[in-house]
Amino acid sequence: MSNDAKISAECLTPILYVRDFAEAMNYYTEKLLFDKLWEWGNPPDFGAVRLGKVEIFFCRDGQGHPGTCSQFSWTMWMII
Numbered sequence: 574m575s576n577d578a579k580i581s582a583e584c585l586t587p588i589l590y591v592r593d594f595a596e597a598m599n600y601y602t603e604k605l606l607f608d609k610l611w612e613w614g615n616p617p618d619f620g621a622v623r624l625g626k627v628e629i630f631f632c633r634d635g636q637g638h639p640g641t642c643s644q645f646s647w648t649m650w651m652i653i
Contacts, residue, residue, distance in 0.1 A: 586621075586628045594618050594633040601629070 591597040594617055601607040607622035607629070618633040 584626060584628070586630060588630040588632055590635065591631045591633050594620070594631055597631045598622065 589597070598609060598612070598617075598620060601622045602609050605624070607624040610621040610623050610628070612620035619631070619635070621628055621630045623629075
C-alpha cells in the first residue's frame with residue numbers, strides 16, 4: 574500500500590459480553606427500540622440488534638471476560 578492510499582471504514586459492530594442474553598435483547602428491543610436481527614443457539618446465546626446503521630452483537634459468556642481488559646484482550650471483526 575502506498576502512502577497516498579487512504580483507508581476508510583463505514584461501520585463498526587461491537588460484540589458485547591452479556592451475562593443474561595434474554596435480558597440484554599429485551600432491554601435493547603423494548604426500552605431502546607432496536608430491531609432484533611437474529612438469535613443463535615437453543616437457548617439463544619449469540620445475536621444481534623440494529624437501530625438505523627448501528628448494529629450490536631451480544632454474546633453470553635464469550636468474547637472476553639468482565640474485569641480482564643488489557644491492551645491485548647480486545648476482539649474486533651472487520652468486514653472488508
